[in-house]
Amino acid sequence: MFVWSKLSAAKWSDAWEERFSGSTDATLVISSFPGKQTIRVEAYCATEKRAKSIQKEWGGSVRQLKQQNWAAHASQAPPPVKVREKFVVCTARTNAELAKARKEFPDREIIAVPADMAFGTGHHATTATVLRLLVDLAEDLNKSGKPWRMADLGCGSGILAIAAAKLGASQVWGCDYDPAAVRISKENAERNDTPKVSFTRIDVLKWQPKKTWDIVAANIFHDVLEAAFPQLIQSVAPGGVLMLSGILRTQAKDCLAAGKRAGFVVKKTITKGKWVTALGTVKA
Numbered sequence: 001m002f003v004w005s006k007l008s009a010a011k012w013s014d015a016w017e018e019r020f021s022g023s024t025d026a027t028l029v030i031s032s033f034p035g036k037q038t039i040r041v042e043a044y045c046a047t048e049k050r051a052k053s054i055q056k057e058w059g060g061s062v063r064q065l066k067q068q069n070w071a072a073h074a075s076q077a078p079p080p081v082k083v084r085e086k087f088v089v090c091t092a093r094t095n096a097e098l099a100k101a102r103k104e105f106p107d108r109e110i111i112a113v114p115a116d117m118a119f120g121t122g123h124h125a126t127t128a129t130v131l132r133l134l135v136d137l138a139e140d141l142n143k144s145g146k147p148w149r150m151a152d153l154g155c156g157s158g159i160l161a162i163a164a165a166k167l168g169a170s171q172v173w174g175c176d177y178d179p180a181a182v183r184i185s186k187e188n189a190e191r192n193d194t195p196k197v198s199f200t201r202i203d204v205l206k207w208q209p210k211k212t213w214d215i216v217a218a219n220i221f222h223d224v225l226e227a228a229f230p231q232l233i234q235s236v237a238p239g240g241v242l243m244l245s246g247i248l249r250t251q252a253k254d255c256l257a258a259g260k261r262a263g264f265v266v267k268k269t270i271t272k273g274k275w276v277t278a279l280g281t282v283k284a
């Protein structure tokens, strides 16, 4: 047994959980310390190769553990997530797993997102909420008959961008500042038969949008949203929609006030657990 470990800011706790959810060859343990803003993130792996691959992606250290009974660490793939009547998001990796999911859910489109080292398997409240909103928005846009474009800022696994392409967007682009997320998003786009979706490595905080999008989704954390509001607002096409998520309930008031100052007009907020998602337009 090998253990990868790393100290992290406590605010990333959910992101670590999501990254490892469904991973069958690495079991996550997060330890917090009273009064500290730091957590210890550990992944218990059967092989050194797996532990080292996590270290390669995320830094940290790897150590070997003495022989013990590790049966308690066995984990299972998370159940598929249904989105409205439209999608099932599952962690299928191989063609055989995909075929099995298609057989199990013949009336839904499958989005296959293996639980890799990028956020976004659909199990997190923020992703699930944005996916549902996306399905609703697409329905209205498709009724209008006009082509529509979507941008996924902080794409993680690429799940939102892939969903937009499946929902009929004429052009979809995603970005993330994490090179692993960009690579995994491209792999997932191929896996899901949406190869035209493009992904770029970009730090949203340094981004200067060159064009606009009818739907801009940004499931990033509140501090990034607050700092990036000028770019976010600028990237929304006239009459378009901005969806923000990854906002902790305790931060929502301040975050949305910052958005309002920058020109974000909130039309709807949805709270799920400790997370808030906001949907709105932008001032012309």
Ligand SMILES: C[S@@+](CC[C@H](N)C(=O)[O-])C[C@H]1O[C@@H](n2cnc3c(N)ncnc32)[C@H](O)[C@@H]1O
Binding pocket: 015, 118, 119, 120, 121, 122, 126, 127, 130, 152, 153, 154, 155, 156, 157, 158, 159, 160, 175, 176, 177, 178, 181, 202, 203, 204, 205, 219, 220, 221, 224, 246
């Ligand atoms: C909460 S995850 C969302 C992933 C996916 N869009 C979803 O909805 O499940 C946030 C993503 O934003 C990315 N991110 C955080 N800060 C960023 C920044 N400044 N620029 C670009 N991406 C960023 C992270 O790497 C991570 O993949």
